[in-house]
Amino acid sequence: xxxxxxxxxxxxxxxxxxxxxxxxxxxxxxxxxxxxxxxxxxxxxxxxxxxxxxxxxxxxxxxxxxxxxxxxxxxxxxxxxxxxxxxxxxxxxxxxxxxxxxxxxxxxxxxxxxxxxxxxxxxxxxxxxxxxxxxxxxxxxxxxxxxxxxxxxxxxxxxxxxxxxxxxxxxxxxxxxxxxxxxxxxxxxxxxxxxxxxxxxxxxxxxxxxxxxxxxxxxxxxxxxxxxxxxxxxxxxxxxxxxxxxxxxxxxxxxxxxxxxxxxxxxxxxxxxxxxxxxxxxxxxxxxxxxxxxxxxxxxxxxxxxxxxxxxxxxxxxxxxxxxxxxxxxxxxxxxxxxxxxxxxxxxxxxxxxxxxxxxxxxxxxxxxxxxx
Numbered sequence: 001x002x003x004x005x006x007x008x009x010x011x012x013x014x015x016x017x018x019x020x021x022x023x024x025x026x027x028x029x030x031x032x033x034x035x036x037x038x039x040x041x042x043x044x045x046x047x048x049x050x051x052x053x054x055x056x057x058x059x060x061x062x063x064x065x066x067x068x069x070x071x072x073x074x075x076x077x078x079x080x081x082x083x084x085x086x087x088x089x090x091x092x093x094x095x096x097x098x099x100x101x102x103x104x105x106x107x108x109x110x111x112x113x114x115x116x117x118x119x120x121x122x123x124x125x126x127x128x129x130x131x132x133x134x135x136x137x138x139x140x141x142x143x144x145x146x147x148x149x150x151x152x153x154x155x156x157x158x159x160x161x162x163x164x165x166x167x168x169x170x171x172x173x174x175x176x177x178x179x180x181x182x183x184x185x186x187x188x189x190x191x192x193x194x195x196x197x198x199x200x201x202x203x204x205x206x207x208x209x210x211x212x213x214x215x216x217x218x219x220x221x222x223x224x225x226x227x228x229x230x231x232x233x234x235x236x237x238x239x240x241x242x243x244x245x246x247x248x249x250x251x252x253x254x255x256x257x258x259x260x261x262x263x264x265x266x267x268x269x270x271x272x273x274x275x276x277x278x279x280x281x282x283x284x285x286x287x288x289x290x291x292x293x294x295x296x297x298x299x300x301x302x303x304x305x306x307x308x309x310x311x312x313x314x315x316x317x318x319x320x321x322x323x324x325x326x327x328x329x330x331x332x333x334x335x336x337x338x339x340x341x342x343x344x345x346x347x348x349x350x351x352x353x354x355x356x357x358x359x360x361x362x363x364x365x366x367x368x369x370x371x372x373x
Contacts, residue, residue: 053085057092063192065164072166075183090183093190098316100132100189101303104210106200106236107220112246113199114153116220116286121154123292124195125162132193133157133165134181136200164193182213182323211239212322215312216299217273218242223252223259238270240279241302244295248283256283276309277302335371342370 056074059067075086107113114135121131133154157163166184185196200210211217219240237243243263248256264281272278280298284291306312336342349366352358 053088053092056089057190060093060187060191061096068164068187068191069166071187072180072184075180075187076168086183090186093186096190097186098189100185100194100196101216101299102185102196102198102214103216103218103299104198104200104214105218105220106210107246108222111220111222112286113220116246116284117197117199118154118157119286119289120292120296121157121163121195121197122160123289123296125157125160129162129195130193131157131160131163131195131197132185132188132191133163134184134188134196134198135165135167136181136198164188164191181210185213211236212319215306215315216241216302218244218295218299221245221259221263222247223255237267239273241273241277242279242295242298243267243281244291245281245283246286248291249285249288253283259283274306274311276311277305332371332373336367339371342367345370 056067056071060071071089074082074089077083077086105113105117117133117135121133124131135154154165158165166188168181168184181198185198188196196214198210198214217236217239219236219242221243223245243260245256245260245263260281260283267279267281282291282295282298284295286292303312306315346367349358349363353360353363
C-alpha cells in the first residue's frame with residue numbers, strides 16, 4: 001500500500017503543546033522559552049507556567065538535585081515573572097543559608113583552577129563535606145553563549161554524589177562571576193552544601209567581585225610565568241586572603257618555592273585586607289594532591305580567626321548591602337532598556353558624547369531626567 005501525503009491527525013498538535021507546557025522548564029539565561037515546531041510550518045513559543053515557589057523551596061530543603069537545577073535556572077532567567085518568583089524563592093529559604101564556608105578561587109588562565117577544585121573537592125567529600133561548585137565560564141560578547149565545559153574539567157567531582165557543579169555563563173558581567181552567582185550560592189546552602197567554591201573566569205582588574213560574596217578569596221599563581229611581581233599590580237592581590245602557587249611537583253618544586261617566597265616578601269608592602277589576618281603564601285600540586293591538606297587547613301584557620309573577632313559576620317553584612325546596591329543598578333539598567341522612548345533617544349545622546357558635543361555628565365543628567373530620577 002502506497003502512503004499518501006501526510007495529513008494532520010486531530011488533537012496531536014494540541015497534545016504536543018500540552019506536554020511541552022507541562023514539562024519544559026525556562027530555557028537559558030534569557031528564560032524566553034523554547035521554539036517548538038509542530039508539523040512543517042507552524043511554530044509556537046512554549047512557556048512554562050509560573051513556578052511553584054513553595055514546591056521548589058521544599059525540594060531544595062530536601063536536597064533534590066533536579067529541583068535544585070530548576071531553581072537555579074529560574075534564578076538565571078531574565079523574564080520578569082521568573083525574576084519575581086526567584087526573589088520570592090530566595091526570601092523563603094533565606095533562613096537556611098549562611099552556614100557554609102564560601103571560598104572564591106581565581107587565577108591566571110592555565111593556572112589549574114578547575115584541576116585544583118576537582119582535587120580539593122574530592123578530598124573534602126571523602127571527609128564528609130558536601131561541596132557545591134559554581135563555575136563561571138567566559139561567554140561570547142556577540143551571542144552571549146558559552147561552552148560551559150567545567151564538568152569535563154572536573155571529571156571525578158562531577159561524578160561524586162556529595163558534590164554539585166553548576167556552570168554558568170559570565171554573559172558579559174565584570175568581576176569574573178555570573179549575574180546570579182549570589183542567589184545560586186544561597187540556594188546551594190539551603191540544599192545542604194556546607195562548602196561553596198566559586199570559580200571565576202580568570203584574573204585581571206575586574207576579577208574582584210568574587211571577593212565581595214565569599215569568606216575566603218584564594219588567588220592561584222604559577223611559578224616561572226613571569227608574573228610574580230607583575231601580579232602585584234593587579235587589584236586581586238590586595239584582596240587576597242591567601243595566595244597558593246600551583247604545580248609544585250617534579251622539577252618545578254624549587255621554582256614554586258622561590259615564587260612563593262617572592263610573593264610572601266612583596267605582600268609585606270601591601271595593606272592587608274584584614275587587621276587580624278596576614279595572607280599566607282603556600283605551594284601545592286593539584287596533580288599529586290601534595291599541599292592541599294595544608295591549603296584547606298589555612299581556609300579553616302581563616303574562618304576561625306575572623307569568626308572569633310566578629311569580622312566574618314561584619315564582612316557578610318557588608319556583602320549583603322553591596323549585593324542590594326548591585327541589584328538596584330541592574331534594575332535601573334533593565335528599566336532603561338525597557339523604556340522605548342528613552343531607548344530611542346540613546347543613540348543620539350551617545351553620538352553627541354562621542355563627537356564631543358555633549359559632556360558625559362550632562363548626558364547622564366538628560367537620561368536620568370527622562371527616567372524621572
